[in-house]
Amino acid sequence: MLQTANSTSAPQTDLAFQRCINPTCGATYEANSVRTSCDKCGDLLDIDYEWDRAVLPKKLSEFEAMWNQRTNPVRFSGVWRFHELLPFVPQDKIVTVGEGQTLLQQTDSVGDYVGMNHGKLHLQYEGMNPSGSFKDNGMCAAVTHAAMMGAKRAACASTGNTSASLALYCSATRLMRAVIFIGSGKISYGKLSQALDYGALTVQIAGDFDDAMIRVKQVSQELGIYLVNSVNPFRLEGQKTIMFRILEALRWEVPDWIVVPGGNLGNSSAFGKAFSELKALGLIDRMPRLAVINASGADTLYELVERRGVRWNGGHVNMDPIREYNDLMDREGKKADTIASAIEINRPVNLKKCLRALDTMDGVVRQVSDQEILDAKAKVGAGGFGCEPASAASVAGAKLLRREGVIAPSDRVVCILTGHELKDPTATVAYHTTDQEVFNKTLGSRGVTKASHANRAIAVPNELDDIIKAIQLYS
Numbered sequence: 001m002l003q004t005a006n007s008t009s010a011p012q013t014d015l016a017f018q019r020c021i022n023p024t025c026g027a028t029y030e031a032n033s034v035r036t037s038c039d040k041c042g043d044l045l046d047i048d049y050e051w052d053r054a055v056l057p058k059k060l061s062e063f064e065a066m067w068n069q070r071t072n073p074v075r076f077s078g079v080w081r082f083h084e085l086l087p088f089v090p091q092d093k094i095v096t097v098g099e100g101q102t103l104l105q106q107t108d109s110v111g112d113y114v115g116m117n118h119g120k121l122h123l124q125y126e127g128m129n130p131s132g133s134f135k136d137n138g139m140c141a142a143v144t145h146a147a148m149m150g151a152k153r154a155a156c157a158s159t160g161n162t163s164a165s166l167a168l169y170c171s172a173t174r175l176m177r178a179v180i181f182i183g184s185g186k187i188s189y190g191k192l193s194q195a196l197d198y199g200a201l202t203v204q205i206a207g208d209f210d211d212a213m214i215r216v217k218q219v220s221q222e223l224g225i226y227l228v229n230s231v232n233p234f235r236l237e238g239q240k241t242i243m244f245r246i247l248e249a250l251r252w253e254v255p256d257w258i259v260v261p262g263g264n265l266g267n268s269s270a271f272g273k274a275f276s277e278l279k280a281l282g283l284i285d286r287m288p289r290l291a292v293i294n295a296s297g298a299d300t301l302y303e304l305v306e307r308r309g310v311r312w313n314g315g316h317v318n319m320d321p322i323r324e325y326n327d328l329m330d331r332e333g334k335k336a337d338t339i340a341s342a343i344e345i346n347r348p349v350n351l352k353k354c355l356r357a358l359d360t361m362d363g364v365v366r367q368v369s370d371q372e373i374l375d376a377k378a379k380v381g382a383g384g385f386g387c388e389p390a391s392a393a394s395v396a397g398a399k400l401l402r403r404e405g406v407i408a409p410s411d412r413v414v415c416i417l418t419g420h421e422l423k424d425p426t427a428t429v430a431y432h433t434t435d436q437e438v439f440n441k442t443l444g445s446r447g448v449t450k451a452s453h454a455n456r457a458i459a460v461p462n463e464l465d466d467i468i469k470a471i472q473l474y475s
């Protein structure tokens, strides 16, 4: 297992600092400090760099040379081979387990389903990461920063994939102990099993995810534990590299659309930051458009942006509609509810950063039902890729935007598949089942009425003739 790397040529790393995203505040802090919000105004923090002092490649294609250095764990990593574009750490302090060996796949079978011309739909398969989700891109950056800060313990509350990722990094590197807070119920077995198997201290709160979130913050403060939850700005630095790898796979051409599921909105925020930095550095000449897809059972971003007109507005976000909507959710006791558990979130912590990304990338927000998510997921699986339910929201969202004519059939579209198929087998088996009771219990309660793309097992008596007949009939 690769851990900290030997230093070879390394970018300068005294360029990084933390900056409040609120332009009327604009407070800055050292990169070598632990914060989850601005001391002055409480807003989110960005990692920023003094780019004018940085030594950068003149063209993105110069990063291809990093492939020749694969024996160096830093350059093997799909995150850290772009170290020059996230230079907050000296190269010999980098933590890596070889994350980011992910694929951009072009697929016409899924493309036909979405309604694209052939050759135009791509799937960025982040389920191939060591812990099975895109979270590893960000976790290697957060654990790197935690180690720089001398942390002995790191904690998070999670719907599952963040905790799986943290648990993996902590046990693989032995640099610190993982403390994981989960609510009762909801978390899928695939994800829970990872936290347990990787040996994380797993604290199950008698409450839901929101309760776990409140407690992990209190406990981290009390015990001085490093918090890697979604407001950690270093995670987003690692997640920028998903976009760099897409550009790399497209031979450094910018696609027309990036389509991503939206939960806590860290990914969409990181993608916006990645492209605005590349543009400002003159490394790309145009921006792709961004589509963030909510599940209809957890559609706060959609409600705020598309129905209530909330915008980034140069950093002067009108908070009134946001407060009103939060109050409304409180009054009605509205809880997020979707089969796509990784995006089952009603109060996305990176909301403002996502508004900024939507602004810089001329973005749109859509919502899709659990029915649409599971149908799209079956198509992704049948295409030979496979993903967990939340990931398929990107494909269902692309299909919707095609139907609306927002995406043209000739556009070059990349959907992010955020998590691995095996993360949540319960949903998959329920979709394909012949057992109506299993279907109703898991999916019917969520408004899923049919499984149009189900691949049903055939039941046969234990008789050779019957088995042969059945195979001849069905294949």
Ligand SMILES: *Cc1c(COP(=O)(O)O)cnc(C)c1O
Pocket (backbone or CB within 6 Å): 133, 134, 135, 161, 162, 230, 261, 262, 263, 264, 265, 266, 267, 268, 342, 343, 388, 390, 391, 418, 419, 420
């Ligand atoms: C965390 C997660 C998401 C949501 O990503 P955000 O950055 O929180 O918007 C989507 N899909 C999967 C599989 C995830 O693990």
Ligand SMILES: [Zn+2]
Pocket (backbone or CB within 6 Å): 020, 021, 022, 025, 026, 027, 038, 039, 040, 041, 042, 043
């Ligand atoms: Zn501030």
